[in-house]
Amino acid sequence: MLSEIKVGGKPLPIRESLVREMEVAWKRLAGPGTWWTGAERLTIAAEARHATNCRLCQRRREALSPYTHDGEHDAMGELAPAAVEAIHRLVTDAGRITKKWVRSLDLDETKYVEIIGVLAVLTGLDTLHGALGLPLTQLPAAMPGEPVRRKPQGAKRNLAWVETVAPEDVGAGEPNPYPLHGDKNIHRGISLVPQEVINFFDLDVELYMKDDEIRDFDTEYRAISHAQIELIAGRTSALAGCFY
Amino acid sequence: MSDQGLVDSIPNGKVLMDLVEAVFANADLAEARQAVRDDLGDAAFVDACGTIASFSAVVKIADGTGIPLEDYKEEVSREIRQELSINEFVT
Numbered sequence: 001m002l003s004e005i006k007v008g009g010k011p012l013p014i015r016e017s018l019v020r021e022m023e024v025a026w027k028r029l030a031g032p033g034t035w036w037t038g039a040e041r042l043t044i045a046a047e048a049r050h051a052t053n054c055r056l057c058q059r060r061r062e063a064l065s066p067y068t069h070d071g072e073h074d075a076m077g078e079l080a081p082a083a084v085e086a087i088h089r090l091v092t093d094a095g096r097i098t099k100k101w102v103r104s105l106d107l108d109e110t111k112y113v114e115i116i117g118v119l120a121v122l123t124g125l126d127t128l129h130g131a132l133g134l135p136l137t138q139l140p141a142a143m144p145g146e147p148v149r150r151k152p153q154g155a156k157r158n159l160a161w162v163e164t165v166a167p168e169d170v171g172a173g174e175p176n177p178y179p180l181h182g183d184k185n186i187h188r189g190i191s192l193v194p195q196e197v198i199n200f201f202d203l204d205v206e207l208y209m210k211d212d213e214i215r216d217f218d219t220e221y222r223a224i225s226h227a228q229i230e231l232i233a234g235r236t237s238a239l240a241g242c243f244y
Numbered sequence: 245m246s247d248q249g250l251v252d253s254i255p256n257g258k259v260l261m262d263l264v265e266a267v268f269a270n271a272d273l274a275e276a277r278q279a280v281r282d283d284l285g286d287a288a289f290v291d292a293c294g295t296i297a298s299f300s301a302v303v304k305i306a307d308g309t310g311i312p313l314e315d316y317k318e319e320v321s322r323e324i325r326q327e328l329s330i331n332e333f334v335t
Contacts, residue, residue, distance in 0.1 A: 012289070013286055120304045124297045125297075131273070132289075132290065162309050189308075200301070207301070223290070227255075240299065240300055240303040242303035242307060
């Protein structure tokens with residue numbers, strides 16, 4: 001089913017399911033997460049948008065190695081330095097993040113992983129708007145409530161630079177993203193905060209395709225073909241410096 | 245098959261690539277957007293933008309967490325990774 005999105009005053013057709021998940025994504029960004037409050041999550045989002053103007057990040061990005069430039073970020077001043085460092089690197093130079101850098105952050109790993117989740121969703125939303133020709137959405141008002149503050153019991157450091165939760169280690173009562181979205185490494189990446197896996201992939205399957213649709217070459221699920229989608233995906237990934 | 249060969253082999257490949265390049269260059273996107281809308285239609289344009297958004301976003305997870313390639317991806321990409329010496333860049 002198609003809905004409409006106004007771009008330059010004119011309506012463009014957009015899948016209702018994508019519109020729905022965009023609205024859900026904004027609400028989730030504004031609400032309490034697992035480790036950060038709604039207000040903090042929106043501050044993370046605001047800092048992420050601000051990071052594109054950071055002079056330290058620009059010097060680091062232009063350098064042969066980002067680790068040759070020390071200094072202070074041009075930050076909004078509302079988050080601790082470690083959180084700012086994480087946000088700015090993820091936004092401006094994620095392709096050169098290293099295990100050593102991740103481990104050096106003076107930030108709980110759970111909070112770092114939730115930052116990744118927030119930034120991934122924000123990037124999806126903001127990039128879609130930018131590509132369509134829409135201005136950035138104004139960040140919504142924060143919703144009240146306390147973070148859940150529950151770490152998965154089955155988290156282990158046996159796959160990535162951060163702890164992750166294998167499908168077989170998801171505990172009773174914990175959010176389980178795997179039955180719905182799949183259990184590839186990309187799904188496990190931020191599973192230390194499993195709600196963030198759900199948050200991101202609920203949106204991503206509408207931006208891209210669901211896991212079972214990706215290899216169903218007998219059916220076209222979008223107004224562009226599988227081949228066209230993968231051409232775009234490959235080039236986007238290459239320009240983003242991602243070789244996963 | 246060369247990059248250009250691949251683009252040429254897919255219908256409307258060039259206008260889709262031009263859109264991706266323009267998004268990443270933060271360039272004037274008007275021309276690139278209109279070309280996709282003219283050649284493929286508005287619904288296709290929206291879905292193309294969605295795909296760009298998806299892959300711009302998912303890279304944050306891969307890069308931020310350091311997840312490895314799955315075995316099946318490692319196998320199919322072994323030759324090209326050797327040709328490009330990607331494995332030399334260990335993090």
